[in-house]
Each structure stands twice: as structure tokens, then as C-alpha cells.
Amino acid sequence: MPGGAETVDPAHVHDLTALDAAVSACRACPRLVAWREEVAATKRAAFRDETYWGRPVPGFGAHDARLMIVGLAPAAHGGNRTGRIFTGDRSGDVLYAAMHAVGLASQPTAVAIGDGLEVYGTRLTAPVRCAPPANKPTPEERDRCRPWLARELALLRGAVRAVVVLGGWGWQALLPVLATPDPAGGHPGWVVPRPRPAFGHGVHVTLDAADPQAAAPLEVFGCYHVSQQNTFTGRLTPAMLEDVLARAAHAAGLDPTPPARRGD
């Protein structure tokens, strides 16, 4: 379990509200705690009048989500500033614009908690909850944070049917979580083939539950990360992102209504 004197064991948390509160207090990774707090104290000049969140960033969205979107880790001046995942940075701008375009979000922008953003049937989360230096968590930090994601998935087991994984790093981090039974005795985990399926943009694999009586199959989609490196260079275009999101939403059994159909 993640360490730290005031950190609870995720396996003992029984609902997502409590899990979000518990992860926000985690101090298990000394390097990441120091970095997130240093960034929060020094700030970027453009945000010098704001109070940074400076803590682990919990998942965001529906508690009965049929679709999960899994990124990498919060951005130093994005989620680490605003306290909401993919909120307040360029990556989030691209992601929520695409979610809005396919009908998964109420608005195309994500500025701050309280901005009115809602997501439909979807929960966004990350394998590492603290902003890492240079956006690069270590393997040890990834592994230490894993129980939070594992428990979040377990608490969604009755509902979740599809996952979009943003980037190869998240893909590598998520597959072992999917293959592991919930230590709290809930979800049996899904069967991940060996060798593990390779990440690629648009890749789609169906994973059967280890105990098909206990859980439904999971549809897993790969998508290039919404990093500026990918979106500025055109490696990931809005159309590519919208295509994966729409396919995953359909696989999850959601029927989102794009704004064009709503007449927005």
C-alpha cells in the first residue's frame, strides 16, 4: 500500500468519494511530494495570484462510469494547480474539446473546479496522482501509486466496460492493474494475454474477466497522449482523438450526443 503516516490503505476504502479524499492526502513518494509542493510554492508567473492545489489529484467524473480515460500524471501547472485532472493546461484543452465534440463533456474547456464542466458516463484518472518532474515518474513511483488506481477500478467494476489509455506509458502502467484481482476481494481482474498487447494509436483489445461470472469483459483502446509534443506536431489530431473516444464510448454502451446533433 502507499505509505505515509496519514495515508490509508486503498483496499480499505469502500466508495469513490472516500477514495478521492484519501488519495489527496497521500505522501508516499518523497520526491513527488517535494516537487508538487515546490511547484505550488514557486508557481508560474501567470498564476502567481492563485493558490495551487499542490497535492495528489483524484479521478474526476461519474461514479458509475462505463468509460474510463487513463492518462499519465498531473501537469505541474495544470492538475497540480487546479486540483482537477487535465484541468488548466493545454493537454486538457485538447482532451475536453474532443470529449465535448463527441458528446462526452458538457463544454469544451476545463479551467478550474467550479467551471461547470460535467462529463457523461466517464471517469478520468491516472496511474500516478502527483505531478512528476519533467512529466517522468520513476518505475518505483508508478508501482507505489498502483493501489489507488487498482481500487478505483475495482469500485467501478459493476459499470466500467471500456478504457481509453492515453500514451504508451499509461498502457504499460495500466495492464498489470487490469490483470490483478482486487486485494479487497472484489474484482477478479481481467485476463491480459502474454505477451502483453502492444500499445499503438487506435489499438483495441477485448479482455475477458478472470471470472466471467463476476465481471464483464473490458474493451481497451490505445490513443496517443494529448501532450503538446503530440498535438502541436500533428501526431495526434482532434479528429484522431475524437475517433478513438467515439469508438470507446460506443463499446462502453454509451450513446453520447455530439453538440452538432443537439443543435448547440
Ligand code: SF4
Ligand atoms: S504518486 Fe501516488 S503513491 Fe506517490 S505520493 Fe502521489 S498519490 Fe501517493
